[in-house]
Amino acid sequence: MTTFVDRVELHAAAGNGGHGCASVHREKFKPLGGPDGGNGGRGGDVILVVEQSVTTLLDYHHSPHRKATNGQPGAGDNRSGKDGQDLVLPVPDGTVVLDKAGNVLADLVGQGTTFVAGQGGRGGLGNAALASARRKAPGFALLGEPGESRDIVLELKTVADVALVGYPSAGKSSLISVLSAAKPKIADYPFTTLVPNLGVVTAGSTVYTIADVPGLIPGASQGKGLGLEFLRHVERCSVLVHVLDTATLESDRDPVSDLDMIEEELRLYGGLENRPRIVALNKVDIPDGQDLADMIRPDLEARGYRVFEVSAIAHKGLKELSFALAGIIAEARATKPKEEATRIVIRPRAVDDAGFTVTLEDDGIYRVRGEKPERWVRQTDFNNDEAVGYLADRLNRLGVEDSLMKAGARAGDGVAIGPEENAVVFDWEPTVTAGAEMLGRRGEDHRLEEPRPAAQRRRERDAERDDAEKEYDEFDPF
Numbered sequence: 212m213t214t215f216v217d218r219v220e221l222h223a224a225a226g227n228g229g230h231g232c233a234s235v236h237r238e239k240f241k242p243l244g245g246p247d248g249g250n251g252g253r254g255g256d257v258i259l260v261v262e263q264s265v266t267t268l269l270d271y272h273h274s275p276h277r278k279a280t281n282g283q284p285g286a287g288d289n290r291s292g293k294d295g296q297d298l299v300l301p302v303p304d305g306t307v308v309l310d311k312a313g314n315v316l317a318d319l320v321g322q323g324t325t326f327v328a329g330q331g332g333r334g335g336l337g338n339a340a341l342a343s344a345r346r347k348a349p350g351f352a353l354l355g356e357p358g359e360s361r362d363i364v365l366e367l368k369t370v371a372d373v374a375l376v377g378y379p380s381a382g383k384s385s386l387i388s389v390l391s392a393a394k395p396k397i398a399d400y401p402f403t404t405l406v407p408n409l410g411v412v413t414a415g416s417t418v419y420t421i422a423d424v425p426g427l428i429p430g431a432s433q434g435k436g437l438g439l440e441f442l443r444h445v446e447r448c449s450v451l452v453h454v455l456d457t458a459t460l461e462s463d464r465d466p467v468s469d470l471d472m473i474e475e476e477l478r479l480y481g482g483l484e485n486r487p488r489i490v491a492l493n494k495v496d497i498p499d500g501q502d503l504a505d506m507i508r509p510d511l512e513a514r515g516y517r518v519f520e521v522s523a524i525a526h527k528g529l530k531e532l533s534f535a536l537a538g539i540i541a542e543a544r545a546t547k548p549k550e551e552a553t554r555i556v557i558r559p560r561a562v563d564d565a566g567f568t569v570t571l572e573d574d575g576i577y578r579v580r581g582e583k584p585e586r587w588v589r590q591t592d593f594n595n596d597e598a599v600g601y602l603a604d605r606l607n608r609l610g611v612e613d614s615l616m617k618a619g620a621r622a623g624d625g626v627a628i629g630p631e632e633n634a635v636v637f638d639w640e641p642t643v644t645a646g647a648e649m650l651g652r653r654g655e656d657h658r659l660e661e662p663r664p665a666a667q668r669r670r671e672r673d674a675e676r677d678d679a680e681k682e683y684d685e686f687d688p689f
């Protein structure tokens with residue numbers, strides 16, 4: 212069976228950052244070489260880009276797992292690891308990106324529109340970059356961050372000016388084939404069309420696109436037949452054409468009740484109330500069809516529809532129909548703000564870059580959340596005591612320890628850094644265990660110092676931050 216693919220799940224995995232390298236310079240007769248471990252390379256991003264020549268999401272249906280390459284680890288002799296390569300995935304114009312819960316993350320319209328589906332991990336700093344006046348030969352390096360891994364859903368909404376809607380076999384594909392150069396499959400069995408066909412029509416000075424939607428049947432809006440999948444494509448059209456079969460052989464159908472059924476499905480689907488519609492009574496080359504058309508025309512016009520009698524087979528009434536559509540579209544275009552040709556969509560990044568929060572959870576654990584603390588934890592090699600000490604220093608300097616103290620944490624309490632699903636949990640050992648009000652940073656005792664205003668303390672603390680810290684925080688490979 213043919214699978215209709217206008218909705219795929221994509222597992223995008225960005226590349227991991229390469230680990231930094233801890234290495235000491237070696238040279239003959241020079242026993243005390245400095246640290247020379249290079250930085251890890253950045254992991255590649257996974258990027259979706261609208262490519263006009265791509266018309267389906269089929270590729271992603273066949274291979275939904277896509278991964279960008281990892282950054283290379285740093286090496287001795289101050290050699291940085293190579294960055295991973297970005298993975299650029301071409302998608303059709305009109306692709307909508309959603310998360311698995313169905314929230315729209317981006318609407319990709321226009322050649323070149325870009326969406327970063329997964330951000331590559333930062334590379335870890337090597338021990339050369341971590342060296343400072345205070346820490347001359349660090350025996351550790353930072354780990355590369357894992358690349359972002361996300362499951363997203365891609366949906367294709369055809370961006371056509373006109374949508375042809377109607378029962379199976381009403382002649383929608385036949386009409387496209389004679390109005391445009393498109394050559395869709397046409398046959399006398401229902402559900403011939405499984406993917407929308409798109410054609411380009413030129414009427415006078417107006418050029419527009421026309422799409423047929425696979426046949427609709429009662430219950431389509433609830434997913435019966437192939438309907439629901441395809442109603443999505445109708446959403447962006449400027450005008451709907453009801454293609455009604457005046458010569459159906461099914462005795463329980465006639466064009467007017469067909470129209471009522473389609474309208475009911477559109478209503479249940481929702482959001483299309485204000486879209487202009489016209490009626491094309493098709494197959495009037497058949498005498499009975501012409502008779503029926505003549506009979507119901509006044510009825511349809513009384514309802515406010517402009518009615519066109521056409522025959523896809525005999526090429527009748529096509530010019531009138533295509534020029535009428537051109538008129539409606541020209542008007543719609545004149546009133547609608549023009550869609551920008553290229554928009555770059557950058558996924559919003561966490562905004563709390565500077566801050567962090569400490570909350571006491573029901574289970575008595577203090578949870579620390581924040582971009583920096585969480586990132587620092589990811590970068591830490593917990594098998595290396597020096598690296599763990601470095602992490603503790605950084606957290607302390609950011610004020611995490613003070614905040615824990617203020618929140619009521621005591622030595623031995625559980626502290627978790629990170630989100631529930633993925634946190635590092637440890638028993639808290641405050642660096643200084645005097646009374647809370649006496650706490651300061653390592654090697655400092657407030658009891659021996661004059662009280663100073665907070666602003667001054669902050670300035671002093673900033674001044675104290677050593678070079679490596681500064682460099683680190685300014686180190687932003689993106």
Ligand SMILES: Nc1nc2c(ncn2[C@@H]2O[C@H](COP(=O)(O)OP(=O)(O)OP(=O)(O)O)[C@@H](O)[C@H]2O)c(=O)[nH]1
Pocket residue numbers: 377378379380381382383384385386396397398399400401402403404405423424425426427493494495496497521522523524525
């Ligand atoms: N006599 C006559 N037959 C037509 C006309 N238009 C289409 N047909 C026939 O009707 C049948 C269905 O045509 P399609 O164009 O495949 O119909 P459709 O609406 O696209 O059908 P689905 O894709 O199944 O929804 C085919 O056998 C066509 O040859 C017409 O104007 N006159």
Ligand SMILES: [Mg+2]
Pocket residue numbers: 383384385396397403404423425426
């Ligand atoms: Mg068809």
